[in-house]
Amino acid sequence: MSYHFNEIEAKWQKYWAENQTFKAENISDKPKFYVLDMFPYPSGAGLHVGHPLGYIASDIYARYKRHKGFNVMHPQGYDSFGLPAEQYAIQTGQHPAVTTEANIKTYRKQLDQIGFSFDWSREVRTSDPNYYKWTQWIFIQLFNSWYNKTSDKAEDIKSLIAVFEKEGNATINAAADDDIQSFTASEWKNFSEIKQQEILLQYRLTFLSETEVNWCPALGTVLANDEIVNGVSERGGHTVVRKKMKQWSMRITAYAQRLLDGLQKIDWPQPLKDSQTYWIGRSEGAMVSFDVIASEIAPSQTHKISVFTTRPDTIFGVSFMTLAPEHELVSKITTDAQKAAVEAYIKATAKRSELERMADVKTISGVFTGAYALHPFSGKKAPIWIGDYVLAGYGTGAVMAVPCGDERDYAFAKHFDLDIPNIFESVDISQEAHTDKEGTKIANSDFLNGLPYKKAMKTIIYEIEKRGLGYGKINYRLRDAVFSRQRYWGEPFPVYYKNGLPQMIDKQYLPIVLPEVEKYLPTEDGKPPLGNATTWAWNTNTNKVVSNDLVTLSGVEGSQKDNGIYPLELNTMPGWAGSSQYFNRYMDPQNNDDIFSKEAVNYWQDVDLYIGGSEHATGHLLYSRFWQKFMFDKGLVPQDEYAKKLINQGMITGISLFITKYSLCDKPETIPYEGNGKIVLANSDYDHNDSIDLAIVQVNDKSYGLICEYVYHVPVNLAMGNRIYIENLKLLLDTDRRFENIEIEQVLWDGEDKNGKYVSLRSEVEKMSKSKYNVVNPDQICIDYGADSLRMFEMFLGPLEQSKPWKTSGISGVHSFLKKMWKLYHSDTDGAFYVSEEEATKEELKTLHKTIKKVEEDIANFSFNTSVSTFMIAVNELTALHCNKRAILEPLAIIIEPYAPHIAEELWEKLGHSDSVSTADFPVFEAKYLVESSKVYPVSFNGKMRFTIELSLDLSKEEIEKAVMAHEKTQEQLQGRTPKKVIVVPGKIVNIVG
């Protein structure tokens, strides 16, 4: 019987499902181990071979940990809210829920086919009301909390109210909005209910505010910064404009420092930590205010410019100030003489799009306001300029310019011929600014003279604070996260509005289920898609969602009788809402009373291994850490970091194939044009190195003109290696709708082989995508080679964390390895399973134990690729030894199970076991079988002689010495001399002192 992988795999997949082999219990005597994958968004295109890479790696790890005696939880689910299903709904009218359900079915089928050990009883879907009930619940918890900077944690809003009632807000040290008025306890008590609620909203961890957002008119939605790529929307590539809107925000900035500190204790890839650190962007410095010298236009008014600086120690080097063109003071301080120039400049910068401002980094521009600031220490006059290198959104939108110590200030000063005072001891600044902090002392700076950076910083901040000019401050780049989306297919907010103020709906009435709508687009008057819903109001008497018709104006105006029915929030939550706590919900996914039970979360604690892509570095992986810390503050979870270890798997790229233009046709003129649109298939030119393979040329009467360029991808499944046979190419050109109107007169071929005439193709590594015709589907691989081959091959491709191109041709290697292993225990003639009960020889045991050791090390290091090689070597050696012994096969089946579980189960069963191999203990290697030999490499003899030896684990120092001395090469080197001393360094080097 040969290796019928299709039958074997189907059989065991069925067995696992029926026996719930991988179901993890929440109560166990075993130690827990939680292996998590980033759950997929179920897209319409289905899985391609790149998707399972991380899942295979985590599955190997999960299966390995089961062998090592852990109670392993390895769940999977779907991040099923998202824009593609909504856009599909807009195009076709099909409800996103229907699209999503269909896509999930496809995904599940594909995932099952690969033989993952997921515990499907724990599946979650973010779009399932039973799941998003808890997303809504967390939102309410955030709303009902404020951040106490003194205790450095989130607290219930009630504790804030208690303080307000007792002592007003003067003593409160909270993460809150910037523009909060101060009030006393009695003032608080006299505020109206509405006023009080408005104030509280400024402190809540999720709050409503007018924020400048990235509005995408084409999508009718607001996008987060990380959803915009190069100034256009990540999906669709539509233009994005800045616009002010009332939005829900999350006060993630309250956690900036803790998000930074938390990175210290988690084992995540350094590049990922770096990018989060940069994203949070902590900078230490000081706030300093400069008085504007009363100018002739407003001599009675006094103005102050506050600046944030990371280099207060260089304050004596200030020779001018720069304000962002949008800075509110600009209009107030500009002199009449400069008014025209300033206004023209502001107008010009406002016109420049974000894109232009980004692309054009080198141009220096700015304009003098005519006003001067008074240097708080030297008393000198510093001209105030405006320049677009200063951003309104960062710091205070103003900088104190220190040209000798900052590159941009330096360039600005040079360009406008401004003063560049040098405040560094023996440093030449005639060519460039001196930006190094350490190693230089300050000069020309009064009381700072002669001080190094650190001391100067301390001294100046002390002076600034003493003189009331400002204070030391830590600034973060991180901004609060906008949490509203103008979309249909997302979590609805558990919020209704009364008197224009948001009200939370009580937990017992959750979930607030997404309403049905006729149209998925924003309404004609610009409301989000939920504005189309007719049943979308909250009845506070019945606590039910009711028709909007019943909403009276009373709720807003208070002029009519209040009927208790109020409008519900029309926005929905963003994509990252659902993914910010899913890893905890897996612990207890069916719980209807709580997000998860105390018992479950106390048992599972946190994720031991999280595998996913690095593209989520500053999105999901930051937001989820924020929510976790909040949950921790509320005492809901025992850990404030949810994933101890994280691995970023690399991307599997596809190899795209292109037709080179020369092979497709000889001259453009030889191809006739037919049909609508006057298009003909032709070459753009005859340069072989040109990246344009094919051009579509418009015919004007008889003249040919190039109208657009077109790179013509050949579907990878039609090609044979880097060739496409002419029959296939003709078939392709005939059926491809891109060539509907094109008649191909002739196709030239590059050569001919046993399969016929062919055209050579050029290849390039690109991201796998439908539009590039380079997608390789795992289903077909499973049918042709089996899931075990797919699993092993994906690991064999290269290091897990590296991105690498897919090459289907290589799969035959791992496939024939599995066949070889099968053959080892099956008769050539009748195919019967045959295992010998004889004792294994020392040689066979050596192979086995070597393999066990190596595989275990590889798994610990996540180098699954080398494990596959190790298995191959083992089977080759066993084949050479004709070994078909139980003593070898039994442990072999266990150690190969994480990689190739189906064949392992089959062999295990044939060995007479009635249980799943996945529950077997991982075998222990024995050092005594690892003895290679004592290889000795003598190097030289000049007083000291060193040897490199390959140590065997069971050799003692004395034995090594003996082996070294007895070695012929040692004797050769010694040439009869007698060494005084032989020093053996365990592990590596032997020194022989002459």
Next chain:
RNA sequence: GCUCGAGUGGCGGAAUUGGUAGACGCGCUGGAUUCAAAAUCCAGUUUCUUCGGAAGUGUGGGUUCGAUUCCCACCUCGAGUACCA
């Protein structure tokens, strides 16, 4: 520009703290088996060579008895980021 990562045969990639570079696989070449093909098996496959050897891990230096590995400078590629005061 900055930050991080990486450069090893025709290709993907091995080489644990410095110790026989090129494991393993693909591809290629030759052979066996076969009416033939597939499949399978065996041998070879870094380069040059006067067949003794010699050179060789992006380039140039350095440390060392010994460097793919450590240090310095440079080159190339990839990823991230975008004027952060």
